[in-house]
Amino acid sequence: xxxxxxxxxxxxxxxxxxxxxxxxxxxxxxxxxxxxxxxxxxxxxxxxxxxxxxxxxxxxxxxxxxxxxxxxxxxxxxxxxxxxxxxxxxxxxxxxxxxxxxxxxxxxxxxxxxxxxxxxxxxxxxxxxxxxxxxxxxxxxxxxxxxxxxxxxxxxxxxxxxxxxxxxxxxxxxxxxxxxxxxxxxxxxxxxxxxxxxxxxxxxxxxxxxxxxxxxxxxxxxxxxxxxxxxxxxxxxxxxxxxxxxxxxxxxxxxxxxxxxxxxxxxxxxxxxxxxxxxxxxxxxxxxxxxxxxxxxxxxxxxxxxxxxxxxxxxxxxxxxxxxxxxxxxxxxxxxxxxxxxxxxxxxxxxxxxxxxxxxxxxxxxxxxxxxxxxxxxxxxxxxxxxxxxxxxxxxxxxxxxxxxxxxxxxxxxxxxxxxxxxxxxxxxxxxxxxxxxxxxxxxxxxxxxxxxxxxxxxxxxxxxxxxxxxxxxxxxxxxxxxxxxxxxxxxxxxxxxxxxxxxxxxxxxxxxxxxxxxxxxxxxxxxxxxxxxxxxxxxxxxxxxxxxxxxxxxxxxxxxxx
Amino acid sequence: xxxxxxxxxxxxxxxxxxxxxxxxxxxxxxxxxxxxxxxxxxxxxxxxxxxxxxxxxxxxxxxxxxxxxxxxxxxxxxxxxxxxxxxxxxxxxxxxxxxxxxxxxxxxxxxxxxxxxxxxxxxxxxxxxxxxxxxxxxxxxxxxxxxxxxxxxxxxxxxxxxxxxx
Numbered sequence: 107x108x109x110x111x112x113x114x115x116x117x118x119x120x121x122x123x124x125x126x127x128x129x130x131x132x133x134x135x136x137x138x139x140x141x142x143x144x145x146x147x148x149x150x151x152x153x154x155x156x157x158x159x160x161x162x163x164x165x166x167x168x169x170x171x172x173x174x175x176x177x178x179x180x181x182x183x184x185x186x187x188x189x190x191x192x193x194x195x196x197x198x199x200x201x202x203x204x205x206x207x208x209x210x211x212x213x214x215x216x217x218x219x220x221x222x223x224x225x226x227x228x229x230x231x232x233x234x235x236x237x238x239x240x241x242x243x244x245x246x247x248x249x250x251x252x253x254x255x256x257x258x259x260x261x262x263x264x265x266x267x268x269x270x271x272x273x274x275x276x277x278x279x280x281x282x283x284x285x286x287x288x289x290x291x292x293x294x295x296x297x298x299x300x301x302x303x304x305x306x307x308x309x310x311x312x313x314x315x316x317x318x319x320x321x322x323x324x325x326x327x328x329x330x331x332x333x334x335x336x337x338x339x340x341x342x343x344x345x346x347x348x349x350x351x352x353x354x355x356x357x358x359x360x361x362x363x364x365x366x367x368x369x370x371x372x373x374x375x376x377x378x379x380x381x382x383x384x385x386x387x388x389x390x391x392x393x394x395x396x397x398x399x400x401x402x403x404x405x406x407x408x409x410x411x412x413x414x415x416x417x418x419x420x421x422x423x424x425x426x427x428x429x430x431x432x433x434x435x436x437x438x439x440x441x442x443x444x445x446x447x448x449x450x451x452x453x454x455x456x457x458x459x460x461x462x463x464x465x466x467x468x469x470x471x472x473x474x475x476x477x478x479x480x481x482x483x484x485x486x487x488x489x490x491x492x493x494x495x496x497x498x499x500x501x502x503x504x505x506x507x508x509x510x511x512x513x514x515x516x517x518x519x520x521x522x523x524x525x526x527x528x529x530x531x532x533x534x535x536x537x538x539x540x541x542x543x544x545x546x547x548x549x550x551x552x553x554x555x556x557x558x559x560x561x562x563x564x565x566x567x568x569x570x571x572x573x574x575x576x577x578x579x580x581x582x583x584x585x586x587x588x589x590x591x592x593x594x595x596x597x598x599x600x601x602x603x604x605x606x607x608x609x610x611x612x613x614x615x616x617x618x619x620x621x622x623x624x625x626x627x628x629x630x631x632x633x634x635x636x637x638x639x640x641x642x643x644x645x646x647x648x649x650x651x652x653x654x655x656x657x658x659x660x661x662x663x664x665x666x667x668x669x
Numbered sequence: 670x671x672x673x674x675x676x677x678x679x680x681x682x683x684x685x686x687x688x689x690x691x692x693x694x695x696x697x698x699x700x701x702x703x704x705x706x707x708x709x710x711x712x713x714x715x716x717x718x719x720x721x722x723x724x725x726x727x728x729x730x731x732x733x734x735x736x737x738x739x740x741x742x743x744x745x746x747x748x749x750x751x752x753x754x755x756x757x758x759x760x761x762x763x764x765x766x767x768x769x770x771x772x773x774x775x776x777x778x779x780x781x782x783x784x785x786x787x788x789x790x791x792x793x794x795x796x797x798x799x800x801x802x803x804x805x806x807x808x809x810x811x812x813x814x815x816x817x818x819x820x821x822x823x824x825x826x827x828x829x830x831x832x833x834x835x
Contacts, residue, residue, distance in 0.1 A: 159822045272725050276683070279718040283690070286711040293700045295707040298693055325758040334757060334792055500792035505810045507765060508785040512777060512814055516824040524769050532762060540679055562705040569704060 108463075115467035118163040119475065127164060128472065131171030132479045133487065138172070139179020139192050140491045144327075144502065146176030146192055146382075147438040148320045152506065154312055154446055155513030162450040163465055167472035169443055170426075174226060174476035176439075177382060177419045178484060181218035182491050185411075186211060194382025194418040197390035201403065201410025208406050216353025217411040219484050221364060224357065225416035226477035228368035229375070229423025233430075234470050237459060240431035244456025247432075249563035251579035256557040258583040259378035259434045260549055262590040266384065267543035271594040277542045281550020282557065284309060291555060292562050304522040309530070311551050312445055313514045313523040317530030318537075318544055318551075319438070320510060324503040325535050334500040348485050356408045363393050363409055364416045371417030375424020378549075381437035382418040389417030423473065430466055432456055433556070438545050441552045449517070578627065582620035589613045601658050607651045614644025674734050680726035687719040760791045776829030781811040 118124070131153065138149035153172045157165030180195030185202035198218060205214040247255065260282075264274030287298045288308025299306040328334040357364060367389035374385040393413035394403045403410050425440040433454035435441035447454050452462055459466040484491075514527045534544060564573065574580050589609075596609045618641040625634035651657075694715065697708040752759070768784040775783065789803035818824040828834055 156822065159824065270728075272721055272728060276718060276721045276725065279714050279721065282714045283711065283718065286714065290707040290710075292705065293702070293707050295698050295700060297697050297707055297711060298690065300693070325761050328757045328761065328792055329755070331757055331792075335794075498793070500789065501806060503761070504785050504788040504792060505806065507761065507788065508781050508807075508811050509814055511765075511768060511784070512781060512811075512818055512826065515777065515826060516818055516822070519825060521769070521772065521827070524772070528762070528765055528769060531765070535758060540676075558710045561710060565704045 111463040111467050112471075114464045115163070115471050118161075118464060118468045119167050119471045121164075124164045124167055125475075127160075127168045128171040128476060129479055129483070131168040132175035132476055132483055135172040135175020135177075136179040136182075136480070136483060136487070136491055137175075137494050139176040139181075139195075140183050140494055141179075141497070141502070145319075145323065146173065146180075146194070147442065148323055149176050150439045150442045151316050151320050152509065152513065154316075154442060154449075155516050157446060158449060158517055162447070162452060163468035163472075165446060165450065166443065166465070166469055167476075169446055170469060170472040171476040171479065173422050173439055173443075174419070174473065174480050175483070177226075177422060178219070178222040178415075178480050179491065180418075181222065181415055182215065182484075182488070185214045185218055192382070194386050194421070195414070196383065197386040197414035198411055198418075200390065200414075201406050201408075204404070204406030205408075205411065206406075210406075212347050212349040213352050213356070213408075214406075214411060215488070216349045217356060217408055218415045219348060219481065220350070220353045220357050221367075221412045221415035222419040222484075223477055223481045224364045225368045225371055225419035226423070226480070227474070228365065228416075229372045229420035230470070230474045230477065232369075232372045232420075233423040233427050233473060237427045237431045237466075237470075240427060241456050241459045244432045245460075247456055247579055248573075248577065249560040249567065250573045250577050251583065253557055253560040253564060254574060254580040254583035254587070255432065255434060256553045256560070258587040258590065259553060260546055261587040262378050262593075263549050264543070264546040265590050265593045267545045269594070270541065271591060273542045274546050275591075277537065277544065278546035278550045281547035281552075282554045284314060284547075284551050285311070285554025286558070291559060304525070307522070309526050310514075310518055310523045312449065312517055313526040314530045314551055315442060315445060315548060316510055316514055317527040318534035318548060320506065321527060321531030322534030322538055322544070324506055325531070326538055327499050328503045334503070335498055337496045337498055348488065350485070357412060360409060360412055363412050366392065366396075367413040367416035368420040371420025372424040372427075374417070375421035375426075375437070376428050377424075378428060378434055378437075381425065381439075382421045385417040385421045386414035389413040419477075426469065426473065429454060430458055430469065433458060435549060435552060438548050441548050444552055578620040578623040581623070582617065585616045585620065586613075589616065604656055604658070607656055607658070608648075611644040611648040611651075614640050614647070618644070674729055674732060676729035676732070677726060680722050680729055683722040684719065684726065687715055687722055691715050691719070757792060761788065764788050764791065772827055772829070774829050774831050776832065776835045777826040778811065778815045778835045779829060779832060781815065782807045785811050 119128075134153070135146065135149055138144045139146060149172050150169055153169055157168055160168070176192065177194060180190055180192035181198050181202065184190040184195040184199040185206050188199055188203040190196045190199050202214045202218060205211075260278040261275070264278050265271050267274045267277075285308075287305055289295065289306065290297055296306055370389045370392060371382075371385040374388060375381065390403075390410065390413050393409050394400045397403065397409060399407075421437075422439070425435070425437050426443075428434050429440045429444055433444070433456065435444045444454050452458070452465065510527060511524060514523050515521070517523060537544060537547070575584065592609070596606050600606045618637045621633055621637035621640060624630060625637055691712065694708050694711050697706075697711070699706050699708065764784060764787055768780055771783075772780050774780075786803050786807035789806060790800060793799055793803065815826060818826055
């Protein structure tokens with residue numbers, strides 16, 4: 107059955123048209139990733155209108171290709187100009203740019219390209235193996251659990267999205283509120299329409315996403331008139347050829363870093379709200395800590411390029427695991443992918459892989475193939491990508507704004523979507539100006555209906571709210587939502603306040619309770635073992651900290667927040 | 670008033686917005702069927718939003734009037750300064766609104782070209798050379814995109830009354 111589905115999926119993806127679209131997608135993603143100020147999420151958002159008229163597997167394969175291309179595109183600008191193309195490539199510049207300046211740009215690029223490829227492939231393997239397993243766990247979820255999962259996704263995104271969690275949570279709540287405008291899905295009653303036909307129909311959420319993210323980002327990019335007229339990268343002529351053989355040799359010698367960083371990337375991606383900008387810093391930090399010569403980091407060594415590039419490409423595999431197995435987007439880009447599924451009438455949920463196996467396997471296969479295309483294109487089109495970074499920002503902004511208009515109209519063929527684009531463009535711009543993160547709002551918009559629908563289902567089954575606190579999965583998500591809400595305070599005080607030494611052990615003790623409940627109720631031995639491991643880890647950390655006399659020095663770490 | 674900073678004013682505005690939306694939620698009709706009334710979920714969200722706005726207000730007031738506000742560094746303080754600082758975004762929003770207003774008259778193709786051309790000139794300059802480049806970019810990019818949607822993806826884009834069919 108699985109083989110049959112895989113073969114069918116291959117048939118869907120390996121058509122000439124799909125393959126060409128994937129090539130275009132990867133090239134588009136690489137270009138978008140190479141341009142500082144043009145984020146991967148924006149590239150994926152702008153691809154969405156094109157995929158509307160395609161079959162779901164073709165549309166999603168194209169979007170996956172943009173995603174894979176975008177993740178790798180940032181390294182070129184970072185290595186050659188010192189300006190990271192995307193936040194996911196920030197750590198790559200720490201050693202990539204010095205190495206290029208030392209006269210080895212070809213090796214630096216080779217290390218980046220091949221590390222990206224390895225990271226992508228390792229996360230693709232993890233995606234194929236872990237997503238179906240996690241989906242099996244997801245099948246246990248009842249409406250209470252699913253509602254709490256959405257709340258957890260929003261809380262952790264808010265806590266990782268900016269310096270002020272209150273602003274993050276407000277953005278998430280605003281996103282949920284935006285989704286309530288129009289007729290409600292359960293009873294068909296008008297909400298917040300104020301007598302307007304346009305509001306009665308609700309906001310098309312793709313127009314909302316493009317307005318919030320792409321429109322507002324472009325206006326931020328051209329805010330400064332002088333910078334808007336400058337080339338994105340004013341570096342002089344760059345002559346570089348990727349040194350593939352030398353790079354492969356270096357990576358083979360450092361395979362431990364590649365594997366560890368890819369795992370860091372994948373598991374960061376699985377966590378809702380955390381993406382490439384967290385993963386590349388984490389992997390760089392881990393590589394530095396485990397190195398025999400940490401003092402050489404930042405001077406242009408191979409480890410400093412391999413670690414961040416392996417991890418940032420592995421992130422999307424992890425984010426896709428969460429999206430496909432649980433129906434929860436791992437980050438903004440997978441939130442848009444989830445939107446793409448919805449416009450093709452595919453509702454993501456834990457049953458997605460079992461109900462739509464061909465589509466699910468098409469995404470897996472597209473992810474694999476896109477990594478090979480990325481490797482090929484990045485090697486062959488290096489000069490094109492460097493030339494693209496010479497474009498003046500105002501050209502890009504004007505042309506993309508024009509395209510936004512056309513793309514958004516094409517979604518539903520109604521003028522009102524264009525006004526939605528404008529209003530949400532203004533809202534997104536104001537939110538950026540006032541320091542509100544957009545990621546929680548976007549997740550709120552995407553997950554709003556899912557949360558309400560599950561709340562309604564839960565209430566229809568049992569009018570009491572007790573199951574939200576007594577069902578193991580629901581309690582588990584509630585506990586980790588509370589700890590993730592406290593995470594910004596923990597991060598700000600880590601290494602300075604004593605209470606932060608108790609955060610991790612207490613999180614382990616608290617998470618152990620629902621795990622033990624699951625083991626007790628279902629007679630599940632593996633979950634019992636996990637509960638014992640979690641509680642033992644908590645006790646071990648606590649004992650270690652007690653033995654070190656509650657010393658704070660050893661517990662400072664990298665700042666974790668999505669850019 | 671002397672305790673207020675920009676974030677505090679924003680928090681007050683958000684509290685007023687919450688109050689207004691909460692009041693509007695009483696206009697939502699309650700059907701006789703279903704357990705979860707259509708007004709419950711929006712009210713839960715608004716209650717949470719209001720609570721967070723209060724925390725935001727308290728945070729802002731505790732920071733004091735002189736506190737540096739996130740994203741406010743190096744910003745002008747006069748109205749003229751603000752207009753100069755935000756010139757480009759204001760132009761973009763204004764031209765996009767004009768683009769939407771003129772859509773029924775010019776149609777997507779001509780309106781799109783006009784929008785991109787004027788925006789490029791407004792952001793990049795009005796010299797003869799610039800205008801020639803901007804016109805070429807507008808025609809090629811919007812024309813290309815319009816052709817892709819119309820002929821490649823079979824999307825019916827709006828036509829104008831000025832030049833029917835385009």
